[in-house]
Amino acid sequence: MAAPRPTILHNRVALLLAAAVAAAALTLPFLSFAPNRLLSGRGIPLAGALAGVVDAPWGWAALLPGAVILAVPFLRPSRAVSAVYSAAGVLFAAGLVWLAGAHAAHLAATSAPAARTSFGAGFWVMEAAALLAAMDGVRRLGLPPAWRIAVGGATAALVAAQLAAGHLDQLSILKEYANQRDVFAAAVLRHGLLVAGALVPTLLIGVPLGVLANRSFHVRRLVFPVLNVIQTIPSIALFGLLMAPLSALAGALPGLGISGVGPVPAVIALTFYSLLPIVRNTVEGLDGVPPAVREAARGMGMTRRQVFLKVEVPLALPVFLSGLRITLVQAVGLAAVAALIGAGGLGAIMFQGLFANALDLVLLGAVPVILLAVAVDAALKLAVSLAVSLTGRRAA
Amino acid sequence: MAKKRAIGAVAALALGILFATGGAQAADTVRVSSKLDAESGLLGTMILQVLEANGIPTENKVQLGPTKIVRSALLAGEIDIYPEYTGNGAFFFNIDSDPAWKNARAGYEKVRQLDQEKNNIVWLKPAPANNTWAIALRRDVASPNKLSTMEDFARWVKDGGKAKIAASAEFVESPAALPSFQSTYGFTLKPEQILVLAGGDTAATIRAAAEGTSGVNTAMVYGTDGAIAALDLAVMQDTKGAQMVYEPAPTVRAAVLEKNPKIREVLDPVFASLDTETLRSLNAKISVEGQDPKQVATTYLKSKGFLK
Numbered sequence: 001m002a003a004p005r006p007t008i009l010h011n012r013v014a015l016l017l018a019a020a021v022a023a024a025a026l027t028l029p030f031l032s033f034a035p036n037r038l039l040s041g042r043g044i045p046l047a048g049a050l051a052g053v054v055d056a057p058w059g060w061a062a063l064l065p066g067a068v069i070l071a072v073p074f075l076r077p078s079r080a081v082s083a084v085y086s087a088a089g090v091l092f093a094a095g096l097v098w099l100a101g102a103h104a105a106h107l108a109a110t111s112a113p114a115a116r117t118s119f120g121a122g123f124w125v126m127e128a129a130a131l132l133a134a135m136d137g138v139r140r141l142g143l144p145p146a147w148r149i150a151v152g153g154a155t156a157a158l159v160a161a162q163l164a165a166g167h168l169d170q171l172s173i174l175k176e177y178a179n180q181r182d183v184f185a186a187a188v189l190r191h192g193l194l195v196a197g198a199l200v201p202t203l204l205i206g207v208p209l210g211v212l213a214n215r216s217f218h219v220r221r222l223v224f225p226v227l228n229v230i231q232t233i234p235s236i237a238l239f240g241l242l243m244a245p246l247s248a249l250a251g252a253l254p255g256l257g258i259s260g261v262g263p264v265p266a267v268i269a270l271t272f273y274s275l276l277p278i279v280r281n282t283v284e285g286l287d288g289v290p291p292a293v294r295e296a297a298r299g300m301g302m303t304r305r306q307v308f309l310k311v312e313v314p315l316a317l318p319v320f321l322s323g324l325r326i327t328l329v330q331a332v333g334l335a336a337v338a339a340l341i342g343a344g345g346l347g348a349i350m351f352q353g354l355f356a357n358a359l360d361l362v363l364l365g366a367v368p369v370i371l372l373a374v375a376v377d378a379a380l381k382l383a384v385s386l387a388v389s390l391t392g393r394r395a396a
Numbered sequence: 397m398a399k400k401r402a403i404g405a406v407a408a409l410a411l412g413i414l415f416a417t418g419g420a421q422a423a424d425t426v427r428v429s430s431k432l433d434a435e436s437g438l439l440g441t442m443i444l445q446v447l448e449a450n451g452i453p454t455e456n457k458v459q460l461g462p463t464k465i466v467r468s469a470l471l472a473g474e475i476d477i478y479p480e481y482t483g484n485g486a487f488f489f490n491i492d493s494d495p496a497w498k499n500a501r502a503g504y505e506k507v508r509q510l511d512q513e514k515n516n517i518v519w520l521k522p523a524p525a526n527n528t529w530a531i532a533l534r535r536d537v538a539s540p541n542k543l544s545t546m547e548d549f550a551r552w553v554k555d556g557g558k559a560k561i562a563a564s565a566e567f568v569e570s571p572a573a574l575p576s577f578q579s580t581y582g583f584t585l586k587p588e589q590i591l592v593l594a595g596g597d598t599a600a601t602i603r604a605a606a607e608g609t610s611g612v613n614t615a616m617v618y619g620t621d622g623a624i625a626a627l628d629l630a631v632m633q634d635t636k637g638a639q640m641v642y643e644p645a646p647t648v649r650a651a652v653l654e655k656n657p658k659i660r661e662v663l664d665p666v667f668a669s670l671d672t673e674t675l676r677s678l679n680a681k682i683s684v685e686g687q688d689p690k691q692v693a694t695t696y697l698k699s700k701g702f703l704k
Contacts, residue, residue: 037686038603038623114685172686179688247472261465261474342461342469348432352459355433356683357599 013136014085015073020129021066028122031100033107036114037172037358043120049103059102062095066126069133079141086137090151093130094158096123101162104170116172118360131155145385149378156371172360173367180349180364188368191345194263194335195328198270202327206275210282220283227276235334238269239341266338273334274327281323285316318387325380332373336365426652426659429457429475431466434682434689435527435620435675439479439644441693442666449703450662471515476652477659482507482522483642489514492572497640500526504643511647518653520663522645523670527620529573529639531561532629534605534613545633550581562591562604563616572640574616580638599683602627620672622679644670666702 029043044052046063053059068088075081104117134155138147168174177184213220233241242265289312297311339347346365353361426447430440440458447454457475460466463484469475482500485507486492496502504522511517533543541557543549553559567573568590578584591612593600598617605615606627617624617631619642624631646663653659670678678696681687697703 036626036684038599038627038684040603040607116686175686179686179690182690243468247468250472261461261469261472340461340465342465348459351432352434352437355597357597357603358683358686 014069014133017129017133017136018070018073021069021126024122024125024129025066028125029120030122030126031103032118032120034116034118035112037116037360041116041118041120044103046122046126049099052106053099053102056102059099062099063092065089065092065095066130068092069130072133077140082137082140084137086134086141086151089130089132089134089137090155090158093127093134093155094162096127096130097159098162098167101168101171104168104172108170116175116360117170118172145381149382152374152378173363176353176358176361176364180361184349184364187344187346187349187365188372190263190343191332191335191347191369191372194266194270194338194343194345195331197263197267198274198331198335199328201267201271202274202278205271206278207282209275210279211286213279213283214286223279227279230272231276235269235273235337236340238272239265239338242269243341261342263338263343265341266335266343270331270334270338274331277323277326277330278320281319281326282316285319285323286312288319289315314391317391318384321380321384321387325377325384328376328380329373332369332376336369424655425453425455426477426656427455427457427475429460429466429469429478431463431478432459432461434622435644435679436479438678438682438689438693439523439646439670441689442697443477443479443646443663445690445693445697446662446666446702447659449697450658452656452658470517470647470649473649477646477648479644480519480647481527481642481644482519483528483640485510486640492640498637500524500641500643503641504645512650516650518648518650518660520646520648520660521667522643523667523675524643525620525670525672525675526641526643527618527675528634528642529567530617530619530631530634531577532602532605532615532617532624532631533559534608535628535630537613538630538632543632544630545635546577546581546638547635549632550583553583553585559585559614560589560591560610560612561585561614561616562593562601562609562612564597564601565592565594567616568592576638577634580636599623602629605629620675620679622676622681622683625676626680626684662702666697666700669700669702 025046028045030046030049031044032041033044034041050060050063065088068084069092072081072085072088100117100119100123107115107117131152134151135148138151141147162168163174169178180187209219209223213223230238243261246265246268293311293315294307297307302310335343335345336347336350339345339351346369348365350362350365350369353359353363353365428440428444428447430436430443437459444454444456444458460469460475460478463480466475466478467480467488470478482503483497485503486494486497488507489510494506496506500522504519508519511519531546531549533549538544541548541552543552549559563574569575574585591604591610593604598615598621601615602617602621602623604610604612606623606629615629617629619631623629645667646659648659674696678692681692682689694703
């Protein structure tokens with residue numbers, strides 16, 4: 001698996017990340033401290049945050065892994081260096097969060113209760129560089145993709161431990177969470193249900209449609225232009241357009257529980273958007289099955305049904321799963337807009353934040369959406385690579 | 397055929413699961429809702445807490461969506477009660493040129509009558525707090541120039557006062573907003589005296605004035621904005637009534653009110669107690685200090701004896 005390592009190129013990646021960390025540490029504010037929720041904060045540089053942490057005199061140790069990230073571009077590449085680089089990325093990502101939490105707690109002890117400490121630009125740049133370094137280390141070790149998930153999971157676990165311990169409670173985003181505690185879990189659940197609720201009809205309609213389009217040129221010529229046009233409708237417009245006919249339907253058939261607002265139009269709109277990638281990748285997956293394989297299967301005496309289930313489906317599976325990945329990631333993002341038609345979910349929290357000009361409340365809604373999308377993306381990438389290795393064996 | 401039926405059953409089941417979580421409701425609960433903004437959320441929460449405390453079972457649908465969504469949900473019978481502003485009647489019934497909207501009492505009577513006749517929706521007693529558009533100045537500009545009313549402001553601008561206002565595009569362009577102020581009080585702001593903020597939220601305009609962004613010293617505000625006092629701005633009194641009056645009142649479906657006549661009895665004194673200053677200070681606790689709206693509502697209701 002391990003490809004020959006282009007030493008200069010990987011050094012360039014590490015050099016870029018090191019430069020980003022150094023520049024962010026020296027020039028960008030690490031945290032932002034505002035007297036209240038509405039006013040803009042004043043920036044606190046990394047050095048200031050470090051000096052402020054008097055409660056933990058060894059607080060600077062949280063930044064030690066950062067030194068590794070700065071040093072790696074100048075080291076001779078080896079497997080050991082790559083492993084240390086990856087570990088340093090994970091620890092630095094968690095350490096930055098720890099430092100932010102510690103300094104926020106320090107500031108909270110000496111200021112009015114309305115004061116807010118938020119992450120600054122420097123934090124975000126260094127956090128991103130740390131995660132990229134962790135992933136780059138895994139890549140250079142030539143490990144399978146599952147390892148990237150493990151590294152991401154390790155970082156998440158280190159941050160989650162700090163969350164659970166209450167170490168981050170004085171950060172502004174957690175103060176927003178405290179106000180939303182009653183509804184936050186329900187919002188995450190509702191968000192997932194909206195996506196899952198759209199996935200079921202998408203698969204029930206999209207897969208048969210894709211198979212038909214693969215078999216019939218006429219169906220294909222009809223289906224794709226329609227789905228392409230749907231994809232170009234702005235999401236807010238589609239949500240809005242669905243309100244009128246659904247309200248009319250609800251008026252005509254009051255017993256069905258259908259309504260113009262809430263989850264029903266959201267699920268319908270999400271289904272419309274989800275159809276294109278599913279149908280397209282079903283068709284492409286089936287198109288990609290070599291005619292020779294199909295004929296050989298027929299020659300072996302398989303029925304049409306057996307050819308479809310035992311030959312075409314497994315060979316088309318990786319491309320289909322890629323389509324499913326695109327569909328799900330897209331639906332996770334689009335479901336946020338559904339809050340505007342009363343469907344709830346994490347979008348409701350984001351829009352409350354936008355209305356109140358409270359950026360940390362926007363973040364509280366946006367960060368779980370991003371994490372959800374990343375998790376779905378990683379899980380399906382893993383599924384694709386599993387499917388490839390399975391069908392690869394079967395084809396061989 | 398059997399296969400198709402199976403697919404239909406699966407789809408029905410999936411949708412059923414989805415809506416069992418959202419659509420479940422007992423026949424007798426009162427579904428309390430509100431719009432997305434902080435003040436609406438606070439008022440919705442107050443309604444919720446007061447009804448609960450008086451033994452009326454409720455379902456929490458607070459901060460459901462923007463005006464259009466919440467209003468159509470009420471008309472469609474998907475929610476039962478939510479706080480709405482009297483002036484919005486002008487847009488619900490498409491009669492925004494009617495002078496009644498600029499008078500608190502006449503506007504309330506008008507929307508109460510129209511909604512009762514056309515939609516069977518009851519408007520309960522409004523709070524004596526006008527959440528309309530207003531113009532506010534930094535206190536360090538208003539005090540030395542002795543500006544407290546729109547007439548003062550107009551005189552100051554005409555005499556060459558260096559006002560620079562941060563406002564939404566809607567405020568600048570809508571005939572009912574800045575143009576109405578200008579024609580009523582006879583002043584004109586030059587284009588270079590107006591900074592249009594794309595988002596158009598008063599939190600952003602107030603912040604611009606408080607921080608003096610791009611030389612801004614004047615802000616578009618809503619009458620009950622919490623940030624006004626906290627960020628040291630002074631609101632110019634609309635003495636000639638250039639703006640429509642927007643007083644918040646619970647709007648409730650008549651059928652639900654009939655079943656629970658106590659709703660009117662317990663909510664009227666609560667809304668009567670919410671004058672402009674009170675609402676401003678409660679809003680400030682939420683939008684400026686970032687306190688939990690539920691806690692703010694409970695503390696206020698207890699301090700006034702509406703909750704035990």
